[in-house]
Amino acid sequence: MQKKHSKKKPWVFPIWMEPFRHTISNTGGNPVEELMNDDGTNSNVFNNAPRALICVAVKSQINLLERLHNAGLLYEQ
Numbered sequence: 752m753q754k755k756h757s758k759k760k761p762w763v764f765p766i767w768m769e770p771f772r773h774t775i776s777n778t779g780g781n782p783v784e785e786l787m788n789d790d791g792t793n794s795n796v797f798n799n800a801p802r803a804l805i806c807v808a809v810k811s812q813i814n815l816l817e818r819l820h821n822a823g824l825l826y827e828q
């Protein structure tokens with residue numbers, strides 16, 4: 752069985768989000784970019800449940816920051 756290669760553009764940490772990088776928790780010591788770009792090919796719930804859960808947690812936090820930013824509710828200090 753061949754692996755499917757994703758042609759999806761890699762997620763890049765946005766410049767506007769940089770002041771909030773320290774608020775992203777539960778990364779397991781992994782870089783946020785690595786977790787956001789994990790498409791599950793190498794780590795899914797069947798072969799690495801802890802990493803899959805970490806990816807979900809980080810993606811949820813990033814989603815919240817994006818929604819707050821889009822609503823104009825984030826302010827740099």
